[in-house]
Amino acid sequence: MKRTLVVVGASLAGLSTARAARAQGFDGRVIVIGDEEHRPYDRPPLSKQFLDGSMSEADLALEAPDEDLDVEWVLGQRALQLDPSTRSVLIAGGRQIVADDVVVATGARARWLNLSGSQLPGVHILRTLEDAQGLRADLLPGKRLVVVGAGFIGAEIASTAKKLGLDVTVLEVAPTPLAGPLGVTMGEVIGRLHEAHGVDLRTGVTIDHVEGVDRVTGVELADSTVLEADVVVAGVGATPNVEWLRDTDLDLANGVVCDAVGGTGIPHVAAVGDCAAWLDPAYGQPRRIEHWTGALDRPAVAVANLLGTGATVKPVAPPYFWSDQYDSRLQFTGASSNADRISFEVGSPDDDSYLAVYWEGDVAIGALGVNCVRPFTKFRRELATRVTQQV
Amino acid sequence: MIEICPLADLPAGEAKRVLVPPHPPIAVFHTEDGAVYALDDTCTHQDASLADGWVEDCRVECPLHASTFDLRTGGVDQPPAKVGVRAHAVTVQDGTIYVELSDETPNLPPGVSYGASA
Ligand SMILES: Cc1cc2nc3c(=O)[nH]c(=O)nc-3n(C[C@H](O)[C@H](O)[C@H](O)COP(=O)(O)OP(=O)(O)OC[C@H]3O[C@@H](n4cnc5c(N)ncnc54)[C@H](O)[C@@H]3O)c2cc1C
Ligand code: FES
Numbered sequence: 213m214k215r216t217l218v219v220v221g222a223s224l225a226g227l228s229t230a231r232a233a234r235a236q237g238f239d240g241r242v243i244v245i246g247d248e249e250h251r252p253y254d255r256p257p258l259s260k261q262f263l264d265g266s267m268s269e270a271d272l273a274l275e276a277p278d279e280d281l282d283v284e285w286v287l288g289q290r291a292l293q294l295d296p297s298t299r300s301v302l303i304a305g306g307r308q309i310v311a312d313d314v315v316v317a318t319g320a321r322a323r324w325l326n327l328s329g330s331q332l333p334g335v336h337i338l339r340t341l342e343d344a345q346g347l348r349a350d351l352l353p354g355k356r357l358v359v360v361g362a363g364f365i366g367a368e369i370a371s372t373a374k375k376l377g378l379d380v381t382v383l384e385v386a387p388t389p390l391a392g393p394l395g396v397t398m399g400e401v402i403g404r405l406h407e408a409h410g411v412d413l414r415t416g417v418t419i420d421h422v423e424g425v426d427r428v429t430g431v432e433l434a435d436s437t438v439l440e441a442d443v444v445v446a447g448v449g450a451t452p453n454v455e456w457l458r459d460t461d462l463d464l465a466n467g468v469v470c471d472a473v474g475g476t477g478i479p480h481v482a483a484v485g486d487c488a489a490w491l492d493p494a495y496g497q498p499r500r501i502e503h504w505t506g507a508l509d510r511p512a513v514a515v516a517n518l519l520g521t522g523a524t525v526k527p528v529a530p531p532y533f534w535s536d537q538y539d540s541r542l543q544f545t546g547a548s549s550n551a552d553r554i555s556f557e558v559g560s561p562d563d564d565s566y567l568a569v570y571w572e573g574d575v576a577i578g579a580l581g582v583n584c585v586r587p588f589t590k591f592r593r594e595l596a597t598r599v600t601q602q603v
Numbered sequence: 604m605i606e607i608c609p610l611a612d613l614p615a616g617e618a619k620r621v622l623v624p625p626h627p628p629i630a631v632f633h634t635e636d637g638a639v640y641a642l643d644d645t646c647t648h649q650d651a652s653l654a655d656g657w658v659e660d661c662r663v664e665c666p667l668h669a670s671t672f673d674l675r676t677g678g679v680d681q682p683p684a685k686v687g688v689r690a691h692a693v694t695v696q697d698g699t700i701y702v703e704l705s706d707e708t709p710n711l712p713p714g715v716s717y718g719a720s721a
Contacts, residue, residue: 224682231681254683261649266714276685505669508681534667543667586655589666593657 215240221317222246225485236521247290259368320450329422353377362389366447474514546578630654640674648684
């Protein structure tokens with residue numbers, strides 16, 4: 213009998229797993245189970261070019277038109293349970309799919325606002341194509357939008373909505389937006405983009421409830437200020453989709469906790485993408501990294517290890533993500549959290565284009581580029597070369 | 604044939620973006636092992652300049668989202684870009700780089716157009 217690889221989750225990490233298995237010579241069965249109805253599609257444009265209408269649904273497809281991976285797609289079906297001893301995956305309807313190897317790629321879902329009134333029509337989250345279609349239909353010129361959360365997705369929605377002619381307010385509970393990923397100094401600088409583009413950013417703000425009768429009409433803040441709104445969208449983070457693995461011995465402390473190559477501790481079960489926290493050797497602890505490039509690149513490493521293909525694969529590179537806000541193309545690599553100082557290698561924060569480098573002692577550990585693609589790319593490569601040589 | 608620049612002005616390991624209106628801009632690469640290639644400069648996924656990308660083993664990685672393109676053929680390897688870019692024929696004569704533009708239709712990303720190809 214042919215060896216069977218079952219991938220659970222049919223998005224970027226799942227597709228990249230199937231691709232990596234084939235590229236590394238795996239000729240067994242590949243079954244990909246996904247609870248969305250769609251073939252894998254790209255999420256980053258959902259807050260950017262798809263939301264503003266410059267990209268169509270067809271443009272979101274992740275597979276090339278002529279691509280044939282010989283995959284059995286089981287779509288619109290949710291995996292309910294994994295039995296690690298038989299490595300069988302139970303899906304809705306009672307069907308069991310038995311595997312030799314399982315890759316968990318179930319990603320994450322957007323967190324919903326846990327507030328009174330947040331179920332009213334006109335209140336949105338953004339993770340799926342349907343979410344984006346629903347939000348897009350509400351983003352009409354002249355309407356008032358309140359964005360809850362000034363993280364990357366919140367900031368991108370604000371910038372797209374402003375471009376579409378809405379009146380936009382962004383509410384952030386923390387004193388500085390993006391302080392987690394970028395640090396306080398650069399979070400503050402990037403946060404200023406809102407004001408510079410006529411969007412009202414309010415930090416240190418807590419929402420009490422969402423107002424409305426048949427539809428949202430506003431939000432009331434903890435200090436009793438009421439902000440009128442026709443549309444509210446929450447960008448308040450994501451929760452890993454790992455509940456279906458509850459009955460296993462997997463460590464689900466922060467998504468699926470893995471070693472440095474995606475192994476879960478259960479033989480023949482690996483995890484990749486937004487649902488997985490791989491051991492970061494540089495920090496000596498697992499980190500769940502919710503970036504597109506991680507979901508793209510890491511599956512090749514996981515597959516080589518899981519299937520023992522013997523393939524030479526690109527070592528895991530330092531985290532990299534991008535974000536497009538207003539006229540700024542942001543790119544970040546490495547880490548900001550241990551930095552004791554920032555230097556500007558190109559431009560300054562008052563310019564439209566600059567490269568900020570994060571230092572820990574005399575070691576450069578990360579960089580933020582804003583409209584600074586070439587110097588940033590050079591830095592990213594140097595960092596990747598240095599880090600992967602150390603491991 | 605379009606005259607690009609003296610080879611000496613494009614050190615090995617470097618790339619440059621060249622405007623060739625009304626055609627879409629092209630990227631000319633001088634690899635570490637001394638070969639010179641030319642591709643359409645605009646990534647087929649979104650508006651990124653491949654001349655800003657990273658060249659390794661005869662491929663250029665888009666500086667934004669990880670698709671790589673073969674410098675010889677323009678072929679693409681992995682998403683998010685799904686189609687390749689055009690490759691243009693390069694000759695180096697008397698120390699000067701010349702490019703003969705491909706007559707195929709360029710694969711521009713959604714929302715991007717240039718002059719006659721619009
Ligand atoms: C609006 C938006 C904008 C973004 N922009 C950027 C950006 O600019 N830059 C960047 O680096 N990253 C960005 N990201 C993050 C990036 O999209 C993710 O890192 C990437 O999608 C992760 O891929 P994944 O396959 O691990 O998970 P996901 O894309 O979350 O896919 C997981 C899939 O598994 C399915 N699934 C879940 N549970 C089950 C189950 N029990 N059974 C079957 N199927 C299941 C889910 O429905 C989903 O289809 C953005 C994300 C969003 C939502
Ligand atoms: S712009 Fe080149 S891969 Fe996205």
